[in-house]
Amino acid sequence: MSNGLRSVAGRLEDTIVAVATPAGRGALAVIRLTGPDAFAIARKHVTPWPTRSRVAQLSTIHRDGDMLDQAIVTLYAGPDSFSGDDTVEISSHGGFVVPVSIVAALTLSGARQAAPGEFTRRAVLNGKLDILQAEAISDLVDARSHAMQHTALNQLDGGLSRRLLKLREDLIALEAMIAYDIDFPEEDDGPVSRERISGATDNITRLLKSLLSTVPAGELVREGAVVVIAGPPNAGKSSLFNALLGKSRAIVTEIPGTTRDALEAVIGSGRYSLRLVDTAGLRETVDPIERLGIEVSERYLSAAQVVLACAETKMGIERTIATIAEKAGAPIIPVQTKVDLVTNGDKISWPNSVAVSAETGVGLQDLLGTIDSTIAERYGQVDPDLPMLTNARHIHALKSALAEVEDFERSWRAEKLPAPVASVHLRAAVYVLEELIGAVDIEDVFDQVFKTFCVGK
Numbered sequence: 001m002s003n004g005l006r007s008v009a010g011r012l013e014d015t016i017v018a019v020a021t022p023a024g025r026g027a028l029a030v031i032r033l034t035g036p037d038a039f040a041i042a043r044k045h046v047t048p049w050p051t052r053s054r055v056a057q058l059s060t061i062h063r064d065g066d067m068l069d070q071a072i073v074t075l076y077a078g079p080d081s082f083s084g085d086d087t088v089e090i091s092s093h094g095g096f097v098v099p100v101s102i103v104a105a106l107t108l109s110g111a112r113q114a115a116p117g118e119f120t121r122r123a124v125l126n127g128k129l130d131i132l133q134a135e136a137i138s139d140l141v142d143a144r145s146h147a148m149q150h151t152a153l154n155q156l157d158g159g160l161s162r163r164l165l166k167l168r169e170d171l172i173a174l175e176a177m178i179a180y181d182i183d184f185p186e187e188d189d190g191p192v193s194r195e196r197i198s199g200a201t202d203n204i205t206r207l208l209k210s211l212l213s214t215v216p217a218g219e220l221v222r223e224g225a226v227v228v229i230a231g232p233p234n235a236g237k238s239s240l241f242n243a244l245l246g247k248s249r250a251i252v253t254e255i256p257g258t259t260r261d262a263l264e265a266v267i268g269s270g271r272y273s274l275r276l277v278d279t280a281g282l283r284e285t286v287d288p289i290e291r292l293g294i295e296v297s298e299r300y301l302s303a304a305q306v307v308l309a310c311a312e313t314k315m316g317i318e319r320t321i322a323t324i325a326e327k328a329g330a331p332i333i334p335v336q337t338k339v340d341l342v343t344n345g346d347k348i349s350w351p352n353s354v355a356v357s358a359e360t361g362v363g364l365q366d367l368l369g370t371i372d373s374t375i376a377e378r379y380g381q382v383d384p385d386l387p388m389l390t391n392a393r394h395i396h397a398l399k400s401a402l403a404e405v406e407d408f409e410r411s412w413r414a415e416k417l418p419a420p421v422a423s424v425h426l427r428a429a430v431y432v433l434e435e436l437i438g439a440v441d442i443e444d445v446f447d448q449v450f451k452t453f454c455v456g457k
């Protein structure tokens with residue numbers, strides 16, 4: 001099936017159409033039509049036809065004399081459109097009937113239903129976006145947290161692409177130095193100094209490593225932070241879990257029984273999405289944690305980014321912390337539960353502790369804020385200038401590029417391999433980057449050799 005889609009999606013001469021908004025009841029829907037015949041096809045159904053590109057026009061949408069809607073129609077003449085081709089955007093009324101009837105009319109006049117992602121794919125093929133930016137669009141649509149939103153927007157803006165293009169240029173320049181060394185060893189200037197080559201190699205290695213250093217933070221952004229709720233039975237953990245789900249404006253997913261011993265739900269509240277984990281219940285066990293009367297999902301404890309140590313009393317919290325501290329490397333937030341029942345004198349106030357009531361909602365917002373800042377403090381300290389790696393494809397490519405550059409460096413320093421053989425690793429690293437950004441052009445190396453070294457002198 002995916003092959004079938006790909007072969008259809010490859011046909012650039014087709015004019016494609018789709019409803020860009022989710023199906024269902026809604027005030028408006030957006031229908032997009034793009035391709036070489038977009039204007040000719042739409043014209044049969046839109047009256048009056050907009051006289052200018054990029055100016056919204058209220059028109060009637062019709063089919064065979066039948067009125068389908070009154071809608072706002074905007075033309076984008078290629079190449080100044082998202083896809084690069086002539087594009088018509090119709091903002092119609094929403095709902096189950098209107099948008100579909102308009103698409104049907106356009107299809108009968110020659111447009112084809114777009115395959116998933118086909119508008120963006122065209123944008124890439126027409127050079128409007130690179131592959132990384134196209135991926136960013138999908139990340140933006142899938143974003144479950146502000147952090148993911150910002151990371152995707154940075155990537156869409158070309159933040160990552162620029163870094164990788166620079167990296168590729170640096171690698172090609174290094175290849176050129178080696179090539180010069182190979183081709184003109186008897187030049188007056190002598191071969192390129194070993195220090196210069198080592199320096200350039202170090203720079204490249206450093207940049208690759210700094211990009212890869214964002215992987216843990218990027219993973220957190222993409223996957224969400226695992227927040228484990230621990231404490232004695234009856235402490236109010238499940239109530240807190242439910243109250244936090246209710247509190248967060250966006251419950252993204254609820255995953256019952258991801259493991260048999262815990263409930264997990266993803267909520268988006270602050271910068272990060274949180275994967276809240278509640279221990280489902282106490283079972284007969286020889287597990288020392290449970291024998292001590294502390295409920296916590298062991299399986300999640302080692303994966304936790306934050307642990308909430310919940311109990312009604314100071315002693316209960318201390319005991320919980322003592323039990324889990326050695327098992328969890330993650331920061332622990334002491335949480336006093338059921339504060340609606342606690343008299344003022346018994347309220348605890350340690351640094352970073354939070355008092356909550358699942359019953360009244362007191363402290364819940366505070367707790368979400370503390371979780372957010374704890375995560376940011378512990379895991380979010382990455383260079384804000386660095387684009388964050390959140391995509392497995394990117395991480396894999398940059399790791400292989402780094403491995404190639406390190407292989408080059410080793411054989412170059414050891415002077416074990418002749419330069420032409422060592423430089424094979426550089427070529428491989430360049431190729432990996434080119435695949436990553438979707439541009440493969442070997443001619444660049446030659447351009448660089450001539451440009452940098454004035455061979456004609």
Ligand SMILES: Nc1nc2c(ncn2[C@@H]2O[C@H](COP(=O)(O)OP(=O)(O)O)[C@@H](O)[C@H]2O)c(=O)[nH]1
Pocket residue numbers: 231232233234235236237238239240337338339340341356357358359360
């Ligand atoms: N008054 C009050 N009761 C609570 C609160 N949170 C939980 N409870 C009660 O405490 C009992 C145990 O709660 P539960 O969430 O099941 O605790 P768990 O065993 O730690 O998951 C239940 O009867 C809850 O109604 C709270 O904030 N205020």
Ligand SMILES: [Mg+2]
Pocket residue numbers: 237238239279280281
């Ligand atoms: Mg419970």
